[in-house]
Amino acid sequence: MSFQIDLARVREHGVVGAGGAGFPTHVKLEASGVDTVIVNAAECEPLLHKDKELLKRHADDLMEVLDAVVRHTGAERGVIGIKDKYTQVIEMLRQRVKPGLEVHLLKDFYPAGDEFLLVHAVTGRVIPPGKIPLAVNALVSNVETLLNVFWDQPVTRKYLTVAGAVREPVTLRVPIGTSFRACLDLAGGDIAEGPFAILEGGVMMGKLIEDLDTPVTKTTGGLIVLPLDHDLVVRRRRPQKVIDQIGRSACDQCSFCTELCPRYLLGHPIEPHLAMRNLGFHEAGDRMILGTQFCCECNLCTLYACPEDLDPKNACVQSKGVLRQKEISWPKDEIESQEWTAHEMESYRHIPLTKLMSRLGLDRFRNVGPLIEAVPARQPLTLPLKQHLGAPGTARVKAGDTVQEGQVLANVEEGQLGVPLHSPLAGKILSVSDVIVLEPA
Ligand code: SF4
Numbered sequence: 125m126s127f128q129i130d131l132a133r134v135r136e137h138g139v140v141g142a143g144g145a146g147f148p149t150h151v152k153l154e155a156s157g158v159d160t161v162i163v164n165a166a167e168c169e170p171l172l173h174k175d176k177e178l179l180k181r182h183a184d185d186l187m188e189v190l191d192a193v194v195r196h197t198g199a200e201r202g203v204i205g206i207k208d209k210y211t212q213v214i215e216m217l218r219q220r221v222k223p224g225l226e227v228h229l230l231k232d233f234y235p236a237g238d239e240f241l242l243v244h245a246v247t248g249r250v251i252p253p254g255k256i257p258l259a260v261n262a263l264v265s266n267v268e269t270l271l272n273v274f275w276d277q278p279v280t281r282k283y284l285t286v287a288g289a290v291r292e293p294v295t296l297r298v299p300i301g302t303s304f305r306a307c308l309d310l311a312g313g314d315i316a317e318g319p320f321a322i323l324e325g326g327v328m329m330g331k332l333i334e335d336l337d338t339p340v341t342k343t344t345g346g347l348i349v350l351p352l353d354h355d356l357v358v359r360r361r362r363p364q365k366v367i368d369q370i371g372r373s374a375c376d377q378c379s380f381c382t383e384l385c386p387r388y389l390l391g392h393p394i395e396p397h398l399a400m401r402n403l404g405f406h407e408a409g410d411r412m413i414l415g416t417q418f419c420c421e422c423n424l425c426t427l428y429a430c431p432e433d434l435d436p437k438n439a440c441v442q443s444k445g446v447l448r449q450k451e452i453s454w455p456k457d458e459i460e461s462q463e464w465t466a467h468e469m470e471s472y473r474h475i476p477l478t479k480l481m482s483r484l485g486l487d488r489f490r491n492v493g494p495l496i497e498a499v500p501a502r503q504p505l506t507l508p509l510k511q512h513l514g515a516p517g518t519a520r521v522k523a524g525d526t527v528q529e530g531q532v533l534a535n536v537e538e539g540q541l542g543v544p545l546h547s548p549l550a551g552k553i554l555s556v557s558d559v560i561v562l563e564p565a
């Protein structure tokens with residue numbers, strides 16, 4: 125019998141978007157009016173390849189669940205968006221493709237996996253600024269999230285790539301709550317080059333992490349290890365005051381940052397060079413910076429486009445904060461009344477991943493690695509109560525309790541947006557605060 129989507133079970137099993145903000149999947153799957161379901165297998169961040177590894181092993185499962193989501197939503201198309209360079213995986217998918225499903229080939233550029241760009245590539249439609257794919261009748265989900273729906277059991281494991289300055293780049297499947305330190309050990313440890321830092325989530329959009337006790341959560345997609353003196357780390361450690369001072373004095377308003385901005389090229393009213401100009405004048409509220417609220421923080425303007433090594437992305441992030449504080453936003457009626465179309469140069473200004481990797485000084489790191497399933501040596505797991513968008517969970521256990529693998533440890537209150545958190549392993553609860561610490565048996 126064909127697999128059926130059961131929203132109550134998807135919620136009960138704690139399924140959330142396995143990358144990004146962790147939006148609860150049962151809510152996303154409630155969508156109506158969808159005509160296209162898209163699996164985001166683009167994985168455009170340099171050095172990350174967990175989706176490719178997952179597809180190599182679980183292509184049949186992905187086809188089953190995509191077929192089920194298409195039937196559940198009443199969509200006409202089910203599409204897997206994947207980079208054209210993954211020829212072996214594409215061949216596997218094509219051999220298994222079910223009627224009504226398609227494999228859509230994407231060029232190898234950054235950020236091909238941005239939802240807005242992906243929907244445009246697959247459907248030709250532009251999602252209006254500030255909206256979600258549903259606004260153009262599309263539903264997008266990533267590979268791991270959909271597999272979690274199909275596997276129909278509590279989400280207690282996470283797939284993540286560990287790459288960069290490590291001895292053996294890998295994709296791991298580990299219990300949620302495992303420390304970054306343990307993940308690094310499973311990748312053979314860092315390459316002995318002195319002090320290092322981790323970019324969690326990728327080199328372009330990831331967060332700088334210097335505490336190796338940070339735990340893997342339901343949304344951790346990858347750990348990229350880089351020496352502390354690598355430009356990508358140095359730039360992220362730069363104090364805000366210094367970023368602003370350099371930006372004010374050195375920006376010549378060439379507007380390259382805008383000309384290469386993927387969202388500007390989709391036709392959205394975002395122009396990062398104006399946010400840079402505004403650094404010196406603080407005209408928040410002026411239409412000059414209003415468009416910064418549509419910045420997706422892809423970092424392409426800062427890490428690739430700007431010839432002066434300035435930080436227009438940061439200027440956009442700051443402007444967004446000011447706009448939020450002042451409760452100023454782009455008029456809704458202007459967004460809704462307009463027909464949004466991409467810039468005529470959109471398809472000509474994609475940045476190839478190879479070029480981006482060279483620019484970022486990443487060529488020397490291996491861009492491959494096998495998938496291994498691992499339970500690190502017995503050590504406490506740290507489980508934050510909030511691993512999803514919405515309300516944090518409330519603990520359902522207390523220190524000293526013995527728990528079984530898959531048991532609910534925390535849940536949101538009735539009616540709140542969120543999902544339960546399950547115990548990744550059997551063991552004993554050591555402490556409960558805004559995180560639950562579990563000692564495996
Ligand atoms: S931030 Fe850089 S790319 Fe943008 S306008 Fe200024 S100098 Fe040009």
Ligand code: SF4
Pocket residue numbers: 381384385386387388394396418419420421422423424425426436437440
């Ligand atoms: S980070 Fe820069 S390039 Fe990316 S969307 Fe924002 S302004 Fe555009």
